Amino acid sequence: MATTLARTLKQTKPFASREEEVILALQHTAARVLEPWARLLKTRFQLTVSQYNVLRILRGARPTRLACREISDRMVARDPDVTRLVDRLADRGLVDRVRDRGDRRVVEVGITDAGLAMLQKLDADVDRFPRAVIGHIGPRRLGQLATLLQDVLSDLGTFPPDGARGGR
Amino acid sequence: MATTLARTLKQTKPFASREEEVILALQHTAARVLEPWARLLKTRFQLTVSQYNVLRILRGARPTRLACREISDRMVARDPDVTRLVDRLADRGLVDRVRDRGDRRVVEVGITDAGLAMLQKLDADVDRFPRAVIGHIGPRRLGQLATLLQDVLSDLGTFPPDGARGGR
DNA sequence: TGACAATAGTCGTTTAAACGACTATTGTTG
DNA sequence: CAACAATAGTCGTTTAAACGACTATTGTCA
Numbered sequence: 405m406a407t408t409l410a411r412t413l414k415q416t417k418p419f420a421s422r423e424e425e426v427i428l429a430l431q432h433t434a435a436r437v438l439e440p441w442a443r444l445l446k447t448r449f450q451l452t453v454s455q456y457n458v459l460r461i462l463r464g465a466r467p468t469r470l471a472c473r474e475i476s477d478r479m480v481a482r483d484p485d486v487t488r489l490v491d492r493l494a495d496r497g498l499v500d501r502v503r504d505r506g507d508r509r510v511v512e513v514g515i516t517d518a519g520l521a522m523l524q525k526l527d528a529d530v531d532r533f534p535r536a537v538i539g540h541i542g543p544r545r546l547g548q549l550a551t552l553l554q555d556v557l558s559d560l561g562t563f564p565p566d567g568a569r570g571g572r
Numbered sequence: 573m574a575t576t577l578a579r580t581l582k583q584t585k586p587f588a589s590r591e592e593e594v595i596l597a598l599q600h601t602a603a604r605v606l607e608p609w610a611r612l613l614k615t616r617f618q619l620t621v622s623q624y625n626v627l628r629i630l631r632g633a634r635p636t637r638l639a640c641r642e643i644s645d646r647m648v649a650r651d652p653d654v655t656r657l658v659d660r661l662a663d664r665g666l667v668d669r670v671r672d673r674g675d676r677r678v679v680e681v682g683i684t685d686a687g688l689a690m691l692q693k694l695d696a697d698v699d700r701f702p703r704a705v706i707g708h709i710g711p712r713r714l715g716q717l718a719t720l721l722q723d724v725l726s727d728l729g730t731f732p733p734d735g736a737r738g739g740r
Numbered sequence: 741t742g743a744c745a746a747t748a749g750t751c752g753t754t755t756a757a758a759c760g761a762c763t764a765t766t767g768t769t770g
Numbered sequence: 771c772a773a774c775a776a777t778a779g780t781c782g783t784t785t786a787a788a789c790g791a792c793t794a795t796t797g798t799c800a
Contacts, residue, residue, distance in 0.1 A: 422714050423702030427605060428648070429721040434602035435649040436728055437595055446788090452756075472779065480596070481603040484758060487780055492756085509765045509778040534591030540727045541720070546590050549720045552713055553597040559708045560604055614758090620786075640749065652788060655750055660786085677748040677795045 437537055444529060449522060454483060455493060459523055462499060462515035469502065469512035498522060605705055612697060617690060622651060623661060627691055630667060630683035637670065637680035666690060 438453065445451040451459075461478050462470060472486040483489055490513055493499045498519035504510040515523075538546070606621065613619040619627075629646050630638060638646075640654040651657055658681055661667045666687035672678040683691075706714070 421699070421702055422711065422718065423706055424698070426706060426714055426718050426721070427609075427702045429718060429725065430598075430602045430605060432648045433721045433725050434598045436725060437598060439650070441595075454757095473777090480600045482607070485780090488756080491780095507766070507778085511779065530592070531589070534589055534595050537728060538591055538594060538724055541723050543590065545720055545723060546594055548716065549724070550590065550594050550597060552709070552717045552720065553594070553601045555709050555713060556706055556717070557597065557601050557604065560705060622787095641747085653750090656786080659750095675748085675796070679749065 440537065441533060444533070445526075449526070451522075454479065454481065454489060456526075458486075458489060458493065459498060459515060459519055462513060463520060463523055466515065469514040471504070471510045471512060473510075475513060493519070608705065609701060612701070613694075617694070619690075622647065622649065622657060624694075626654075626657060626661065627666060627683060627687055630681060631688060631691055634683065637682040639672070639678040639680060641678075643681060661687070 442453050445453060445456050457479060458475060461475055465474075472490065475490070476482060476486050479486075490499060490501065494501060496518075497516060499513050500516050501511050501513050504512050541549075610621050613621060613624050625647060626643060629643055633642075640658065643658070644650060644654050647654075658667060658669065662669060664686075665684060667681050668684050669679050669681050672680050709717075
């Protein structure tokens with residue numbers, strides 16, 4: 405029944421709806437899972453999760469450079485100010501920027517060798533971390549979870565509802 | 573299949589492991605789901621999600637007051653500085669604080685009538701929001717998701733693995 | 741009892757996130 | 771081509787989060 409998480413949170417009342425319970429659980433789980441990962445990135449390389457994700461995105465796009473807008477589109481948590489985020493990475497020499505010749509409005513961002521080297525040092529952890537944290541539940545439920553999350557993500561509703569439906 | 577989210581993220585390479593895929597999906601889904609909710613809280617009441625959650629916690633505990641530490645324990649995302657968080661709520665008259673007589677170290681925090689009134693104005697949205705955003709997937713998968721998230725949460729691994737306990 | 745450790749919370753300071761106004765460049769159209 | 775809209779990114783400013791050192795109180799035990 406719905407009371408399991410409720411008890412974890414020491415709430416007296418159960419949830420108003422199953423949907424609310426799931427959203428709470430989603431927040432809770434994501435936060436708890438991300439916590440040790442954020443700590444690792446911070447202690448080892450003074451990186452925030454967003455900064456790390458941007459580096460991953462840029463490595464994944466190589467050798468193509470990406471415009472700030474393109475980076476923003478691929479981020480997990482949209483950042484309204486990619487400029488500053490990239491600024492900090494550029495100050496540390498992890499990425500570099502070049503004005504596009506064709507369209508001089510856009511700035512193409514690419515990961516540097518220093519950035520690649522830093523990511524490489526993290527790759528071993530990136531490999532071990534997920535298994536250590538959520539490996540317990542086993543491959544079967546892992547697969548189910550992947551599918552379900554995908555379902556939710558691909559058909560997110562809007563709020564407040566504006567008549568339009570489905571993912572964009 | 574593992575490539576679906578990969579395509580969403582426009583990554584060229586698939587994930588190193590199923591676990592990594594799930595963690596990414598978890599982040600992604602939680603962020604996307606929380607986005608509109610955070611916006612609503614901000615625009616309507618200048619509240620952050622953490623602040624709202626604390627108010628919910630305090631309402632749920634009524635008529636018992638909670639120590640800062642107890643609040644921290646029940647929060648979804650642990651905040652290392654509950655004092656400041658409560659400060660801002662107290663400045664706006666949404667909560668109040670009282671030194672415990674028995675143990676004069678602790679400060680008991682309670683929600684005020686103004687805080688309750690604000691929560692009440694949000695209750696209708698709290699009720700509609702979850703359904704609007706993730707209602708599409710239907711009760712069956714909703715139940716599965718609740719169970720799976722609960723499983724993950726109740727058996728989270730540690731990272732880096734701490735040789736002191738359990739594993740080694 | 742007195743020294744010391746543990747606990748609860750506060751506060752100064754650094755850092756990053758959020759919001760909006762702003763510049764520069766390109767696209768569109770009468 | 772001039773005027774205007776749309777797009778890409780930058781930057782100033784407000785706000786909150788993160789980290790650590792610090793005070794005050796209570797618990798422990800030789």
